[in-house]
Amino acid sequence: MTKHRLLAATALSTLMLGAAPAMAVTVTMNTVQIFGTIDPAKISDYTDYMAAVNLYDGLVSVDSAGNIIPELAESWTVSDDAKEVTYKLRDDAKFADGSPVEASDVVYTVERLLRINQGPANLFAGVLAPGSVTAVDAKTVKFTLSKTFAPFLTTVPAIFILNEELVKANEGSDDGQTWLATNVAGAGAYSLKSWDRGSQMTITRNPDYYKGFGAGPIDEVRWIITNDEATVRSLAASGELTMSSQFQSPDTYTALEGMGRFTIAKEETSTAFYLKLNSKAAPTDDVHIRKAIALATDYATIREVISPGGVLSTPLPKAFAAFHADDIPEPVYDLEAAKAEVAQSKYAGAPIPITLGYVAGTKFEEEISLLMQSNLEQLGFVVTQQADPWNRITEIAGKVESTPNVNQIFFGPTYPSPDSMFFTQYHSEAAGTWASMEWVQNPEIDALIDEARGTGDTAKQADIYKTLQHKLVDLQSDVFLNTQTVQHAMDKCLTGFKAVPMMSFDYDFTRYSWTC
């Protein structure tokens, strides 16, 4: 009998005897990297956000369709010129300590975020300036933007509201950074119970949460930090694990499913997997060579065998349905057509040296790289494999000359707007990061991205984004491999996992329920 069944049986028997209330429901999930920080002004990766979405609430949140939904704010209005956004806070919104959430807390939170200038602050660079957020009254707060920035509404979920009074009481000499690194001052549904860096974090349900909970609420969430497959299997076998991370090996998913207690929940995501082609270095500076590489890619094998996922035919995943250029055909694997492209290039007629880069130690990326090598060598390429640790990749991406010709990169939206995909990867201002190893730096592309940012008209935005996709596909900025399928082994009693196109918002445990 597993631990969960034992708990359930115990709970049932006590209820039948008319005794104590039901047992608390604890969800134990493994995660493969440690929680770095829980300070809302500094969070930057998916584990940080996973904790933050449960410990804090924002003015608004995001649902699985990418819609902005009310949270601390019950409504919002946008001015005609799209430069002023006014949020009306819920009357009953309160922090975990019971104090009301007021407009001044929002002002303090944003000012602190801009002062520290880390984490989510990059979303508001050039958009919000100190003093641009004001309290109209205790429950109304107004954001005045420095310029029209169409995706603004979609970036606001990343602002997790702080309890000003509580932080100021503990701000020390560093704006509360030391204190907020290990303490919570938010209005989230969960409070921090224990945190043993390097091994686990446990959060516990705040019974007075202002929004309340649905049926079968999760009382405690415990994250165990381990990326070891054997450990995950042991935890599952002993009945301790409720939900796996999304990064387990296929064997582990199969083993867990075989235990009978787990089901494998799969969701298509808006994270795309690209071969980023360095357009400023020979030979990938020639569009015919880039097209040849795209035609020499065995999409079906990669998508169905090596790295399972959905079809990606443009830089934008289909999850952004309203903005997706559906008229662009799926990429095809055609070595004859690839040979024809090579023949048209300025490098035709001689062996063509090319470097294929991937993350060292990542088995499936190595397999993809070897598959590419076998196909490219048939076209006359002389392939050099370049496996680099992730640290090194973040560095070599900073210069054109150190960026390999071909780079395997996953990239997903950090806020639910196509802008997140286009600006970070293709705009000249964002060049020099691992997300922009194409080195597109094209004034026409920049202008289109800026134009989309500057219009509040959604239909017009959609047109611009579709044009952008056509242009980038014509340029063959990347090889569009697939969209990532995220999967978790989940206890059959746990429901509620739905992929959300914003970092880790799919792990907001108020959306989950225990059905047994």
Added chain:
Amino acid sequence: MEFLLFLLRRILWSILVLVGLSIVIFAIARVVPGDPARMALGPTATAQQVADLQEKLGLNKPIVEQYGMFIAGLSRGDLGRSLLTERPVNDDIRDTFSATLELVLATITIAFVLGVPLGVAAARWKDKWPDTLVRVLAIFSAVTPSFFAALLLQILAGYVLHILPTTGRLPHNMEFVAGVTGLLTVDSLLAGRLDVFGEALRYLLLPATALALATMGQIARITRSSMIDVSSQDYIEASRAFGVPEPIRVFKYMLRPSFVPPLTILGLEFASLIGNAFVVELVFAWPGMAAYGIRTILQKDLNAVMGVVMVSGVFFVLVNLVIDVLVGFVDPRVRIRGSR
């Protein structure tokens, strides 16, 4: 006097080693690829944000000046802030060091308690089946990588038999805050919490055993050869001729001088395990300093890397110093050699 000279030489040598270590690790940390500011701020940080953080961290300053800043901080006992955890490195190390120390102490205890008797038994029945058995066992345990032993034990105890916990230091629903020493086994006894003590021991057993196997094999082999070496000495032959009972001969006259080599090995192992426990810590999600060190290296968290290496280095040097003194105490010939 000769002992004081011996001690003074050892202390001076230890300081030199630490200064050398600080220079080497500082240089290595700077040339390892990766931009710490970029890694800390995430992929979407603007170039300006990265530049601001680089300036704040002093990464734009000449390397000699950076080293000077590091040494100045070190002299104040300040290891700076970690980019990975956003806390003072001192706090991170304080929190994680006790977990590693507890694991290593348990490891050494298991290795010693099992290794010495096995070595003595092998020497006592030299070239007979107990000797062969111990030698085979010792070789197997010495050549088995600790990560393999860890996985094997974890699968057996956690996955197949379900008899021992496989991750962490305590059950998640057990409320206990480590106090004075940070060692859960000690603090729980001090607080009179026998339930916590029992659980802490259960959680220690698997990782400590996995880590102890290799050391145990070494200690068994060295104890055996040392005992055999001593047993051929004239004074042992004489004691045998005088009819001294075997237990007294073995445990009084043979074991003490035989202790010097295993004691040296034990000290070296103890010190090196502080830094080398990371594989086992990662497998068992043990929140120790070794695993923390690995994570900081992967993130190129410069201050934390320096902090972990320096603390490990200080510990290594201190343990070696203590071992030298102990060996000098047990064997006077060593301190006579050392004071020349």
